[in-house]
Amino acid sequence: MSLLTVENLRTYFHTRAGVVRAVGGVSFVVEAGETLGIVGESGCGKTVTCLSLLGLLPTPPAKVESGVALFDGQDLLHCSMQDLRRVRGKDIAMVFQDPMTALNPCMTTGAQVAEALVVHERCSRTDARARAIEALESVGIPDAASRLDAYPHEFSGGMRQRVMIAAALIAHPRLLIADEPTTALDVTVQAQILDLIKARQREMGMAVILVTHDLGVVAETCDRVAVMYAGQIVESARVEALFTAPQHPYTRALMRSLPAAHARGESLYTIPGRPPDLIAPIAGCPFAPRCEHATEVCRAPVSLQEVRPGHCSACTRVQTGDL
Numbered sequence: 001m002s003l004l005t006v007e008n009l010r011t012y013f014h015t016r017a018g019v020v021r022a023v024g025g026v027s028f029v030v031e032a033g034e035t036l037g038i039v040g041e042s043g044c045g046k047t048v049t050c051l052s053l054l055g056l057l058p059t060p061p062a063k064v065e066s067g068v069a070l071f072d073g074q075d076l077l078h079c080s081m082q083d084l085r086r087v088r089g090k091d092i093a094m095v096f097q098d099p100m101t102a103l104n105p106c107m108t109t110g111a112q113v114a115e116a117l118v119v120h121e122r123c124s125r126t127d128a129r130a131r132a133i134e135a136l137e138s139v140g141i142p143d144a145a146s147r148l149d150a151y152p153h154e155f156s157g158g159m160r161q162r163v164m165i166a167a168a169l170i171a172h173p174r175l176l177i178a179d180e181p182t183t184a185l186d187v188t189v190q191a192q193i194l195d196l197i198k199a200r201q202r203e204m205g206m207a208v209i210l211v212t213h214d215l216g217v218v219a220e221t222c223d224r225v226a227v228m229y230a231g232q233i234v235e236s237a238r239v240e241a242l243f244t245a246p247q248h249p250y251t252r253a254l255m256r257s258l259p260a261a262h263a264r265g266e267s268l269y270t271i272p273g274r275p276p277d278l279i280a281p282i283a284g285c286p287f288a289p290r291c292e293h294a295t296e297v298c299r300a301p302v303s304l305q306e307v308r309p310g311h312c313s314a315c316t317r318v319q320t321g322d323l
């Protein structure tokens with residue numbers, strides 16, 4: 001059995017302007033110990049997918065309209081708040097893009113790093129302090145003992161991200177959800193943080209969902225990838241298969257937009273148009289209006305289907321062997 005099985009998750013926001021179909025029926029699995037990348041342009045529903053799983057969205061306006069998310073046999077979408085709190089921080093931990101908004105500015109780093117231990121393991125203060133020092137050292141914070149009583153604003157951006165990772169990993173979760181953990185950081189720090197997550201993952205055998213808009217990050221860190229567009233998964237595959245033989249025009253367009261895919265001096269390719277407004281209902285393939293391969297057949301509804309062993313695509317033309 002997979003560690004996490006998500007089926008047909010739909011999350012909508014009921015706003016005054018209308019219903020925003022942020023997540024429109026996504027299904028995926030995460031196996032124990034593996035890294036699943038969720039990749040896609042900004043606004044395609046990656047964060048809302050993650051927050052839905054942990055019950056962290058404000059309801060209203062958000063509402064999980066359908067779906068199951070089985071984690072170790074327990075449906076995260078339909079269990080009590082109390083059960084969910086037991087899972088959160090202990091079995092599943094989350095790291096956010098912006099540590100300054102995720103960390104509490106009025107709480108010392110030591111207290112925040114140790115929080116999961118105090119809440120879930122009823123650790124004594126002395127034990128919690130000792131383990132917080134260990135956790136901060138393991139993420140490369142020098143002189144951790146003397147930094148326990150410092151506040152988040154006294155750290156640099158990269159160091160704050162390390163603090164958040166230490167807090168997420170201290171209770172040895174089985175699944176880490178990392179939502180754009182390096183987007184706010186400069187490139188060298190970015191590589192260090194990804195290496196750190198990978199190293200801790202290997203030591204602890206933890207599974208990771210890595211959310212990113214950066215295909216380069218996916219190539220370096222993930223085992224499998226789900227490509228999201230307009231609230232749906234349009235392609236999923238093992239990482240090597242995705243990069244060698246992408247099976248959806250959107251994925252191909254994303255790859256063409258990578259700076260490394262360009263010859264020197266050539267102007268950068270960008271995908272024409274913009275992702276659709278999720279308030280207007282989408283009939284047919286959501287990418288069709290921007291797709292150079294779109295034809296009449298793309299107006300009909302389409303679902304994710306296996307087109308090669310372990311490789312799924314939601315492109316009608318790929319499914320019919322036309323593309």
Ligand SMILES: Nc1ncnc2c1ncn2[C@@H]1O[C@H](COP(=O)(O)OP(=O)(O)O)[C@@H](O)[C@H]1O
Pocket residue numbers: 013015020022040041042043044045046047048049061278
């Ligand atoms: N509180 C909210 N109210 C209304 N719409 C929202 C809210 N939060 C997110 N959305 C919408 O949900 C969609 C998906 O957002 P998000 O999951 O944050 O995208 P991503 O993480 O892929 O950049 C976006 O269109 C966004 O505008």
Ligand SMILES: [Mg+2]
Pocket residue numbers: 046047048179180
């Ligand atoms: Mg996001």
